[in-house]
Amino acid sequence: MALLQISEPGQSPDPHQRRRAVGIDLGTTNSLVATVNGAISQTLPDSSGESLLPSVVHYGINRICVGRAARDMLAEDSANTIASAKRLMGRGMADAEGLPYDFEASPDSGLPLFVTRKGAVSPVQVSAEILTVLKQRAEESLDGDLNGVVITVPAYFDESQRQATKNAASLAGLKVMRLLNEPTAAAVAYGLDKAEEGTIAVYDLGGGTFDISILHLHKGVFEVLSTGGDSSLGGDDFDEAIADWVVEQAGITPSRDERRQLLALARQVKEVLTERESVELDFNGWCAELTRTQFETLIAPLVTRTMRAVKRALRDANLDKDAIDNVVLVGGSTRVPAVRDALEVLFGRPPLSSVDPDKVVAIGAAIQADILVGNKPDSDVLLLDVIPLSLGLETMGGLTEKIVHRNTTIPVTRAQEFTTYKDGQTAMMIHVLQGEREMVADNRSLGRFELRGIPPMVAGAAHIRVTFQVDADGLLSVSATEQTSGVEASIVVKPSFGLSDAEIAGMIKDSFAYAANDKDARALREMQVDAERMLESVASALQADGHLLSEVELHDIRTALSDLADINKQSDEHAIKVQIDRVSHLTEAFAARRMNASIKQALAGHNVNEFE
Amino acid sequence: MFQQNYFELFGLPIQFDVDRTALSSAFRSKQAAHHPDKFAHADAATQRESMQASAFINQAYQTLLSPTQRAAYLLELAEGRVRSDHTMRPDGAFLMQQMMWREQLDEASELDEVEDLIDTFRAALPSVESAFVGAYQGGDLELAHHCVDKMQFIYKLVAEAESKEARLADD
Numbered sequence: 001m002a003l004l005q006i007s008e009p010g011q012s013p014d015p016h017q018r019r020r021a022v023g024i025d026l027g028t029t030n031s032l033v034a035t036v037n038g039a040i041s042q043t044l045p046d047s048s049g050e051s052l053l054p055s056v057v058h059y060g061i062n063r064i065c066v067g068r069a070a071r072d073m074l075a076e077d078s079a080n081t082i083a084s085a086k087r088l089m090g091r092g093m094a095d096a097e098g099l100p101y102d103f104e105a106s107p108d109s110g111l112p113l114f115v116t117r118k119g120a121v122s123p124v125q126v127s128a129e130i131l132t133v134l135k136q137r138a139e140e141s142l143d144g145d146l147n148g149v150v151i152t153v154p155a156y157f158d159e160s161q162r163q164a165t166k167n168a169a170s171l172a173g174l175k176v177m178r179l180l181n182e183p184t185a186a187a188v189a190y191g192l193d194k195a196e197e198g199t200i201a202v203y204d205l206g207g208g209t210f211d212i213s214i215l216h217l218h219k220g221v222f223e224v225l226s227t228g229g230d231s232s233l234g235g236d237d238f239d240e241a242i243a244d245w246v247v248e249q250a251g252i253t254p255s256r257d258e259r260r261q262l263l264a265l266a267r268q269v270k271e272v273l274t275e276r277e278s279v280e281l282d283f284n285g286w287c288a289e290l291t292r293t294q295f296e297t298l299i300a301p302l303v304t305r306t307m308r309a310v311k312r313a314l315r316d317a318n319l320d321k322d323a324i325d326n327v328v329l330v331g332g333s334t335r336v337p338a339v340r341d342a343l344e345v346l347f348g349r350p351p352l353s354s355v356d357p358d359k360v361v362a363i364g365a366a367i368q369a370d371i372l373v374g375n376k377p378d379s380d381v382l383l384l385d386v387i388p389l390s391l392g393l394e395t396m397g398g399l400t401e402k403i404v405h406r407n408t409t410i411p412v413t414r415a416q417e418f419t420t421y422k423d424g425q426t427a428m429m430i431h432v433l434q435g436e437r438e439m440v441a442d443n444r445s446l447g448r449f450e451l452r453g454i455p456p457m458v459a460g461a462a463h464i465r466v467t468f469q470v471d472a473d474g475l476l477s478v479s480a481t482e483q484t485s486g487v488e489a490s491i492v493v494k495p496s497f498g499l500s501d502a503e504i505a506g507m508i509k510d511s512f513a514y515a516a517n518d519k520d521a522r523a524l525r526e527m528q529v530d531a532e533r534m535l536e537s538v539a540s541a542l543q544a545d546g547h548l549l550s551e552v553e554l555h556d557i558r559t560a561l562s563d564l565a566d567i568n569k570q571s572d573e574h575a576i577k578v579q580i581d582r583v584s585h586l587t588e589a590f591a592a593r594r595m596n597a598s599i600k601q602a603l604a605g606h607n608v609n610e611f612e
Numbered sequence: 613m614f615q616q617n618y619f620e621l622f623g624l625p626i627q628f629d630v631d632r633t634a635l636s637s638a639f640r641s642k643q644a645a646h647h648p649d650k651f652a653h654a655d656a657a658t659q660r661e662s663m664q665a666s667a668f669i670n671q672a673y674q675t676l677l678s679p680t681q682r683a684a685y686l687l688e689l690a691e692g693r694v695r696s697d698h699t700m701r702p703d704g705a706f707l708m709q710q711m712m713w714r715e716q717l718d719e720a721s722e723l724d725e726v727e728d729l730i731d732t733f734r735a736a737l738p739s740v741e742s743a744f745v746g747a748y749q750g751g752d753l754e755l756a757h758h759c760v761d762k763m764q765f766i767y768k769l770v771a772e773a774e775s776k777e778a779r780l781a782d783d
Contacts, residue, residue: 148652177652221640315778372652382644408674411648413667471663472648 019147021177021373022138023185023365026127026151026165028086029207031055032359033134034366035142036375041189041366043359044141051359053137056083057129059116066133080116085126087208088112089168090160124168131172148177150369152361155181155211155227156388158434159446159476166473177372179473183213184383185364186330187222189355198325199225201313203343203351205306205333208234212310214317214324220380226316226407227388228309233302235270235333241298242266242290250286258284270295274335296338303342310346316407327351332358384409391446391468391476394431396421396532397525398440403468406436410474415467417483421533423540424456428464430489432478438522451480451489459537524573531568531576534583535561541587541594548593560586613646613665617689618672628683628745630676639673679737680763683744687756690748706762717773723780730773733766740766 022044025032030052034043043051050068058070059080065073073081078100088096096103096112103112104120113120131151138146151174153165162179169176183202190200197218204211211229215222243262247254254262265283269290272279278291314321327343329351334340343351355363371379386409392402395418404414420428428451435443454462463483470476481488538561546554564579619626622638644650646665651658675681713733720726744759 178649218636218640221644223640311781312778315774372649374653380644382640382647382649384643384647409670411663411667412670413664414671469663469667472666 019373019375020138020142020144021148021150021366021369021375022134022142022146023150023180023362023367023369024131024134024152024174025182025185025359025362025365026086026130026153026168027055027206027361028084028209029055030358031130031134032362033138034359034362035138036366036370041363041370043362044137046137053130053133054083055086055130056081057085057126058082059118059121061117064118064129066129080118082114082116082121082126085114085123085130088123089127090158090162090164091123124164124171127165127168128171131168131174135172135174146174148175148369148373150178150180150185150365150372151176152180152182152185152365154209155183155213155224156209156229157474158389158444159474162474166475177369180365180368180383181213181224181227181385181474182361183211183227183328183330184215184222184224184385185362185368186328186360187213187215187217187364188367188381188383189360189364190326190328190352199319199323200326200328201310201324201347202328202330203306203310203334203339204229204330205339206234206331207236207333208232210234210306210309211330212306212313214313214319221382221384223384223409224386224407225319226313227386228313228316230305230309233305235331235336237302238270238299238333238336239263239266241302242269242295245290245294245298246281246283246286246288249288250283252286270336274337292337299336299338303338306339307342307346310343321347328360329353329357330360385472385474386410387412387470387474389434389444390436391470392433392443393418393466394433394440397529399522399525400433400435400438400440400443403466404470410470411472413467413469415465418464418466419460420454420457420462420464421459422536423459425459425462426454426456427452428454428480430466430478430480432476439525446476447478449478449480449489451482451487453485453487454482455485457484524571524576527573527576527580528568531564531580534580535565535568538583538587541590545590545594549590553590557583557586557590614668618676618685621669621672622676624676626686626689628679628686628741628748630682635673635676639669642669679741680760680767683741683748683756683760683763686748687753687760690753703758710765713769717769717776720776721780723777726773726777726780730770730777733770733773736766737763 020035022033022035023041025034032043032051032053034041045051046053046067053067054071056067056070056074058065058073058077059082060073060077070081071083074083079102082101084099088099091112093103093105093110093112102115104115105111106113106120106122111122113122114126135146135149149169151165151169153162157165165179166176183204186202186204187200198216200215200217202211202213202215204213209229210233211227213227214225216225217223240263243259243266246252246262246266252258262283265281269279269281273290273292273295276292278289280287280289311321314324324347327347327349329340334351334353334357340351340353368381368383370376371381386407387404388406390402390406391404392400393416395401401416403416404412408414418428429448430451431440431448432446433440433443434446437443451464454464464480465483466478466480468476468478479488538557542549542554542557549557560579560583564576564583567575567579570576613621617626621642622635624630624635624638643666646662646669648659648662648666651662654662675685713729717726717729720729740759740762744756744763747753747755747759
């Protein structure tokens with residue numbers, strides 16, 4: 001029998017005052033829900049006491065099930081059992097390739113749909129099923145409807161992925177108060193009752209991804225200084241390293257099934273080596289001993305890669321490693337001692353590990369949800385987050401002009417003026433891009449829109465102001481206005497085709513590796529644009545005032561122009577420059593004659609004295 | 613708030629030298645009052661307003677944090693508009709210096725060399741900055757623009773050198 005609670009007179013808590021809010025960690029492998037209960041934030045378990053809900057959905061003949069029951073169906077009914085749907089949130093068909101499911105393209109959006117016996121379902125729908133289970137769990141535990149939730153996303157998530165996450169939540173009937181970056185949530189979980197001021201590194205090593213963020217905490221204000229990582233590196237790679245070692249030592253060529261068994265064994269070996277110095281392993285009769293030292297040698301290159309990303313994030317934040325006061329661990333793979341040791345060597349202090357690395361993100365999200373819903377009106381906590389990738393526009397010649405640089409604090413509004421390229425141009429295509437590279441083709445296309453109805457003017461006279469706005473959830477909207485006429489156009493970026501996580505990591509890495517290459521490419525493109533501009537302007541001048549030239553002059557200029565057009569198709573920056581100079585030399589006299597003619601025309605009918 | 617200039621917004625004197633600690637603490641208290649997180653439960657109009665205010669505060673903070681942007685902003689305030697069309701003053705000595713530095717950076721292949729160059733470039737900043745302050749206070753805005761160009765060049769060069777440093781350190 002439940003006991004009735006009686007509070008002291010005058011201290012009765014008003015039950016309507018406390019609002020029900022939860023934080024949700026919608027993970028690739030597992031998902032969790034947490035809430036603030038009194039002074040502490042804790043994850044909510046299911047009826048059997050388990051907090052972790054495997055992010056797996058099984059579409060059965062009679063019903064849909066989620067979690068462990070669904071995960072148990074993975075082997076038996078793999079086509080109808082969807083795991084890791086998060087990898088495809090806001091992603092395109094190309095990203096679905098290689099995943100062990102049947103896909104079809106959505107007739108509306110072209111986005112990939114899982115083909116199941118219950119029909120085609122989108123990654124958003126699959127995620128909504130997971131969220132629905134967590135929502136029910138929370139409502140039962142808190143005894144009522146939820147007022148609001150905070151859902152965490154990887155710091156690397158782009159607009160499409162964030163939008164898809166929000167869509168899944170509304171499909172599940174949740175009111176999302178904020179999307180919160182996972183590392184920020186982890187820092188919140190540790191930060192509140194700790195030091196007043198400090199700089200924190202959040203090292204998040206999950207199964208398949210690695211994220212690093214540097215945050216500054218000052219009197220409750222969390223400021224993200226930089227974020228980076230490697231989304232094709234994770235704990236799964238540790239398992240692969242062990243499996244490769246077995247294959248090499250045993251001299252076997254495993255079949256696909258054997259490889260799968262081997263990876264499962266490798267995972268166990270890795271977990272045992274967290275506790276013990278060595279482990280005996282037996283793979284189909286082949287026996288060996290693997291010591292922790294040997295294991296650490298196997299994974300050393302992987303750990304080194306994460307440390308490089310850590311150093312890069314420090315540089316991005318303009319900080320020395322001594323400036324870091326605390327290191328926070330997120331993700332099950334941070335239990336590996338070699339990872340902790342490497343961090344301790346780098347920063348000279350052991351990383352914080354008092355909060356379960358599997359739960360820390362959900363716990364931080366719950367704290368933020370409690371504040372946002374209004375349960376702590378006096379709270380000083382404020383999270384100032386940043387955008388993970390630069391946003392820009394395509395300009396002449398396939399170049400990307402960055403408008404909002406990565407690691408800029410959000411919300412942000414940034415405007416830049418552009419102009420027309422041709423005389424009388426009345427429309428302009430605005431192509432919005434995300435990424436760090438110089439060339440459009442190397443970045444991600446977020447969307448295109450057209451600004452029409454620009455009044456005809458000479459090239460360069462129109463003032464087109466393009467405004468980027470990124471809100472506190474990291475969602476982008478873009479608008480453009482022609483300043484003299486007030487013509488407007490805008491888009492909200494919606495999920496379109498996407499890049500895989502690996503491609504995003506690649507894009508950031510590439511932007512460093514190819515920086516020099518890009519510079520040459522940019523210089524060439526700029527030269528080509530100059531040439532195109534010259535071809536354009538001389539051609540229009542010839543059309544208007546060709547009669548000012550003798551036949552010979554006209555012929556020379558035309559020949560030089562057609563040479564320039566040819567040379568411009570090749571990639572020889574120097575040759576283009578030489579030919580541009582030639583054309584400009586040949587047209588000098590022509591330009592002078594045009595100038596005189598137009599002055600004469602302007603003066604025609606006027607007495608010179610009028611101008612004195 | 614949107615009528616205030618960035619210095620007024622943070623309660624700072626309108627001048628090139630900025631007290632970093634005062635700036636950061638004013639920034640945090642402004643954000644604490646206007647950030648969208650403080651209005652997560654408000655109506656849509658209030659939320660939009662808070663987002664605009666918060667974006668404005670971010671923009672102001674970023675501008676005042678960066679010495680080049682701060683200097684350019686001071687000139688913008690003094691002239692009442694943004695100018696991109698100021699005439700470049702020929703400064704043969706600085707031009708030679710630019711070319712020499714670029715060459716040195718292109719040719720540097722060792723981490724130590726690049727680090728030394730970064731120190732050299734940075735060491736050139738204080739004199740350019742004090743030249744800016746002199747020109748700005750003396751009302752020679754053309755000269756002040758010229759100093760901003762120089763600062764911009766040096767910071768860009770430092771950034772390039774740092775990314776080269778990062779590449780070399782990773783190898």
